[in-house]
Amino acid sequence: MENSSFMTTTALATLLLPFIGALLTACLPQRMAKWLATFFALLATLGTVLMGWGFLAHGKADVTVTLLSYGDVALFGFTFDRISTLIVFAVVFLGLLVSLYSTGYLTAGNREHPHEGGNRYYAFLLVFIGAMAGLVMSSTILGQLLFFEITGGCSWGLIGYYQTPKSQRSAMKALLITHVASIGLYLAAATLFLTTGTFALSALAQLSGTPALIVFGGILFAAWGKSAQLPLQAWLPDAMEAPTPVSAYLHAASMVKVGVYIFARAILESGNVPHIIGWIGIVMAVITMIYGFLMYLPQKDMKRLLAWSTITQLSYIFLALSMAVFGSREAFDGGVAYIFNHAFAKSLFFLVAGALSYSCGTRMLPRLRGVLSKMPLLGIGFCVAALAITGVPPFNGFFSKFPIFAAGFALSHEFWVMTPLMVLVLIESVASFAWFIYWFGRVIPGQPSEEVAQAGPVPAAMRLVLIVLVVMSLCSSVIAVAWLG
Template sequence: MVSGVEMAIFPLLAILVPFAGMVLILALPRKAARWICAVAAGASLLACLAAAALYAQGGMQAASIPWFSFGSVVAFGFTVDGMSTLLASAFVGIGFLVTVYSFAYLNKGNREHPDEHKKRFYAVFIAFIGAMAGLVFSSTILGQLVFFEITGACSWSLIGYYNNDTSKKSAMKALIITHIASLGLYCGAAVLFLQTGSFELQAIAQLDGGWKMFVLIAILVAAWGKSAQLPFYMWLPSAMEAPTPVSAYLHGASMVKVGVYIFARALLCAGPVPVEVGWVVVVGAIVTMVFSFLMYLPQKDIKRLLAYSTIAQLSYMFLGFGFAIFGSQLAMQGGIAHIFNHAFAKTLFFLVAGALSYTMGTRLLTKFRGLSSKMPLLAIAFAFGALAIGGLPPFGPFFSKFMILAGGFEISSQSVLLLVIVIVAIVESLCSFAWFLKWMGSVVSGTPSETVEEASPLPKPMAVVFVVLMVMTVCSGFIAVAWLG
């Protein structure tokens, strides 16, 4: 039998090691920064994998371990279950891969943003990784709030990394909008404590119908803000002013996943949920999905297109959680799996965008043609990213999206409107696939354009990261299904 202390030690290490790395980066010379960041991220990943192994060894029984208390009130603790171990490993692992990618991206050979890496980048980035591990493993809403705010501060610093007027405005926009939304989490925490005398997320189940609805809606508002859903979406496209490794981490595995994660965790702890909350979730999700799809149709800048695509994919996750409130466990599992699967696919696609701008000095899709004959690995990676986000099997997002939509059909007999929402989501999925297929055909095939002909070589660290992420875009669906059962 695995004890609580044994179960907690690895999540604790996964959180503390990155913050220790941040301190070392700030204290030591600049040339050591990227190596300390990589080692700290790698060690945190090993701790997450060890926590997952211990969870499996204990019979995959979920555990909530109190760690720090004020008297009888638990302020911080750890939740070790299928969702936390799966997603923490993904978020920290992607952070490690993005760090390796950054070795090549942040240098003077970058044709879009010639740069020498700074200690500031790696110090903040490793803190971001630690904050994500902390948020995922936290068993209390107070712990979530602390790491919620740390991720906001880290994103502000990283979005404004280039320190020009545009990037500073974008960083401030992200900070203000997400912090307005975060008031929901503060309100939810306050009401939860006043009604139950506890900050533990499991206490949500003790609330009566009215207060439970209030707390869940309050958490949902905070989740919408972090995950760039209507009406809080506008900070995410502006965040493209950040270096592409930051954009990849923001969209794939960190900032935007904070929202969907805290809402999913609240639902898992809440017990029966008022159906009114379900309607708010599914209507908000489908409206945001359609809006973001229409917004990315005219985009020619690959990063802005991917930004709006991210908003749509996050809507699928919320849709799965909304269907779960109406009674579909399949949709709930699909929503969690989609967080995992989308993380690898979107990180890959964003890093491909970064490689295109690094080697060619532009982000305009209309400038790229005939990539396969000049840069075959980059062309294959582009195709993997496009097909995965488009939802084609055997890529991971296909399986999780299928689970969400199948779960929607499960509960659609409860209301004609639910059936309409499922059908609209299917139509959006088909149109999204067609749009990404169109750009894939344009970019990958044909005679190389002048921009592609003049491209500089792809750095080896980028190539290695692409190979790992391409493998994971195929394997992630099988891993998620096996792990979540």
């Protein structure tokens, strides 16, 4: 019993520290804001490590703790299992890296946006880290809903951070579209409560018939909105108006992962999701994947290219989770490992883009050339990120893409339609690899272009974060496999 109380205390600390830090950051002088934010992000990261350690010491036994209830109805609690402990580490640790990176990026030395990071920026970032931790560990659909809405508010504050008319429009668009999506979650919560008399996610296993369709359909719809899948994808490319560290955190590591995570959690807790939900998920994932790929062909702005690429990568996770509805454990574990691995690889790519715009003053790909000779770390980072995202071994992307293909072709014994669908997905995978290699050839080798030749130095904090992410792009799959067992 002591262990579960230790884990509960640690989880509460991990959840509350970023919120306390945000309050202090907002009130104290600006020069202290960035170090305070990084310090609190570090404390929260240590909390997730302690939680993982407690979970291991407990023999990896799943524990659910109810913290707040009304009568017999659980309103909020924590779930500790293989998935929540793994993903909470990823989102909080990446929050720490992004906070550290921001201390170098949001300075007057930035050539694209010379600007000292304000208290508002770091406070929103901390609230976001706290909300993500809360959402991942929540054991009730009500807890998920609360933190789902907080992340929406933070994303609005951070996307519109530069206060230009365009960034404020983009922030509003993100807020509205993800709000429309959250209606699905409200509907799911209400239906779950009316059918089972509780908000606990474990009650999803009791659903059948129409209520099951409404609940899982609602969760899938909410997930599409947060993870920018068709038909709710329009907000993500525009959200690139945000400062680059925010793009890396919100649009690669955590906010877009909220959607796939609540879908994964629902599948895990339920065990008998209606098959029609699986088919809708598979079909929409394949359509989004192909649409996203076609959209990133004309992009010249590195961040917009990465935004469309993120949309297609999330489709892979939806594809994997939707296949898990038909009982494929391999697809489910592949999907969860994909959430973990993609967070590190895509963050690396965004932060390389940020370092290029910081030192060269532009992130337009045609104007960048010869990066490797002038800035070797950025050249290596670009290369590792491109290979990891497109799934080339030995990088982390391969180890989460391979199980998805294996599971998809295995399912084609039961459903013949899976074969043509998986072939389409395979074509997209190869084509995206070719496209990233094309840009790699244009941007990284060769004689430096004018912008690259005159590039300024990259601050030490940013270099350190890039090195950590390069290492994680190689190692994170090992962590995921060992943890998911």
